[in-house]
Amino acid sequence: MKPTDTRNPEYYHKVVDCQYACPAHTPVPEYIRKIAAEKYTEAYMINWESNVFPGILGRTCDRPCEPACRRGRVEEEPVAICRLKRVAADNKGDVQSLMPQGPFTPNGKKIALIGGGPASLSVARDLAPLGYEIHLFDEQIAGGGMMRSQIPAFRLPEEVLNEEVGYILNLGIHTQFMTYVESLKEVLEKDYDAVFVGTGAPRGRDLPKLPGRKEGDAHIHIGIEWLAGVAFEHIDKIGKKVIVLGGGNTAMDCCRTSRRLGGESVKVVVRSPFKDMKASPWEKEDAMHEDIEIFDNHVPLSFEVENGKLTGMKFQRVKAIYDDAGKRKLLPTGEPDVFIEADEVLIAIGQENSFPWIERDLGLKFDEWNMPEVDKVTFQSTHPKVFFGGDAAFGPENVITAVAHGHQAAVSIHLYCQGKDITQRPAPYTKLFSTKMGIHEWSYDSPVTIDQRYLVPQAEKSVTLLDRRKEVELGFDLPTGYKEAQRCLNCDVQTDFTADRCIECDACMDICPTSCITFTTNEEDEDQLRQKLLVPATDKTQDILVSENLKTGRVMVKDEDVCLHCGLCAERCPTSAWDMQQFFYSVTKAENI
């Protein structure tokens, strides 16, 4: 194999599993170290740069980083990255003064943002300091989009939401709330230099053809609409017996909110097996902790209505059969149908995009699924002035993905407004520097703790179920936050190898606790080389680092898979062929172009 080019920023970026998995590429280990050093404000600002909503995401993020965390491959559980973010947010000092300070010199360009959710707000945050005049339109009474309407207050307190939305709106954004944009044409006719669409996936799926749907309509609600009704205080109670249909996070929010509005017997009924449910495992746990029963493998057959009143639902029992390709089929088990009593039913079986307000003759192409054609890199639609992001671009995802879209769309809009080629994307900003402090001393905490993941304490159920605004999770206290932060393996401190310094004494190979390093003869074929390592490198999602040829003609091969970044290879290296080098990677934002 050819020597690995570690000067390509993506190589070391991939080693930082959490950051690589984060759609916004938040420098996770960097802020976790700040938390351990009690520098919460700095930790917050690192987050704010990348993901815009640290306090919100520290409570509600889908956490794509955690399944990727190296710790999960070395022991049972990943680092509680998400909840550490909350530690930073909860304990920060003054951050306002560290953010861009307006008023900004106008650059003469005007941008319209349709929708006030995380994607639009991220665009606003990136473009406002550059002098853009930004007009934000949203049908709700305040900014935040689905973070306000769909995420219940017991998971995300309104103050936290208001604070972080406020940081952005205070950058001089012209907001027009309570304004539903009815025509993109009208928007385009005004003198905006670019338009960003961040309208999310606002339509909840229904079951229109299920028998009894019409008759029982008064007691059947669409999950996200119902949650919005609760958030905006149009709804404050629900029947005692509630069925929630669906297995995603919206279903979990629906059932838990029901428990707080008078639902005593709340049942989640889902078609798929429990393990295949879309909801995050921790959301399911929290729901079950609140005495919510989950019935899996039940397919809805009908709403049962008697004398104009909903009495419950009928379900068919199924089992999941997987074919060789892993594709799932739900086959009836033949058992008798199941009737579950209910006073009200919430349908939370997914949501869709909806663009009734976009005229189809504007030169903005839609595909066969009625989705706009949007470039995956630039987020530009086929109308050069119109950009999309968040759920509106490619269908429902999550907040952190919307933020990532926002950053990239802002880059595109900025380039577009300057008349530049928007396909020429800016390179990431990277730094690589040695952490060597002495012969065997590093500027990071290299020892690896064996602590297991700490649990986030929760308020008592007896208290939280009485008040839908009472936050359930209490967050780590500082000593626990410190201990959890120390579980981080510092994967951004890279094991940097310089072949021409190596004397092949094998010291690194001998000391490496996780047998990552092998000196061996090279192979043409990567698979063959992977097999020759001390422990064969079978996880192909993890790269191997292949050195230049060494004096004896062999090469050093390091499997990145379970490297603990403990620095022992570098400590035992007599010639500093190994060095522990801290790698900083950040996605270039519009303001840095």
Place this chain on the structure above:
Amino acid sequence: MTYLKPLFRHPKLPKNKLGYTLKEYEGTISTLCAGCGHDSISATIVQACFELSIEPHLVAKISGIGCSSKTPAYFLGNSHGFNSVHGRMPSVATGANLANKNMVYFGVSGDGDTASIGMGQFVHVIRRNLNMVYVVMNNGCYGLTKGQDSATADVGSASKSGHINPFQPVDLASLAVELGATFVAQSFSGDKQQLVPLIKAAIQHKGLAFINVMSPCVTFNNNPGSTKSYDYVREHMQATGTLDFVPEREAIKAEYAAGTDTAVSLHDGTVMRLHKLAPEWNPEDRLSAVNAMQQARAKNEILTGLLYINTEFGDLHDILNTSDGAFNTLGEKALCPGEEQLQVINAGLR
């Protein structure tokens, strides 16, 4: 500096017959200089014991004084150990071995500990063919006292300060063959592929198995002009052959060309397959071994691999016709046969 090795290991680390991974054979973290050849030898011993599925509690490590003699702390942390007096490792090993013949004995020594202060002990433990593995970690200098030339430093070899050694070296491997050692090998700390099977064979060999391992001192003897540096040893190594160690009951996988291969059966049924690179040399013939070593020396080569083996000569227990069991299995009656027996013995001596 890190004094504790992280406790996590690769989750897919292979297991041996006992269900142990390498972790069960490791010792504490080394305090030797970074890059010391001795650490590689420690890792090799760990690897060999792991591969042979030896119960760690059935191993005793005995050493003298010196950098080399510190290493038993860094391998086989679950085994017995005795860090003894300078040059006196063979005496302690002899005592331990006489008391319990059923264990694996690792004698770990250095060039100072063996070729200088311990020379007398070295000579006599070979004569007695004590059943042990005698490893010399040979770096040609006194690393623990700032790198003075040792008795194995080659004449003409330059120290780090540029001083040229005027004395003839003690050639430990030749000396061992001369004294009648029944297993003599030479190797290099930087060549695990050769050293692991050699150590495995040495463990299985009944009698004294002597391995002289070139082990560069990175701090004091890894300079240009030194004949014990990584670069010099690599350039001048000449292997006698490759050793394939085939434990009992395992199928021999590789095919061997006729004429160049020798099979050596050890006492426990284990077979060593030796693929010879030097055609005229016969490892079971002492004259041939001595000849090969002298020729290598004349050519400034360091002959490595198995040099000589004799599986016929009995070990110290055979020579002395000692009792079958270890002392700790004999019981009081056998160990202390009483007044009457004493009278018989005394009468025999009159």
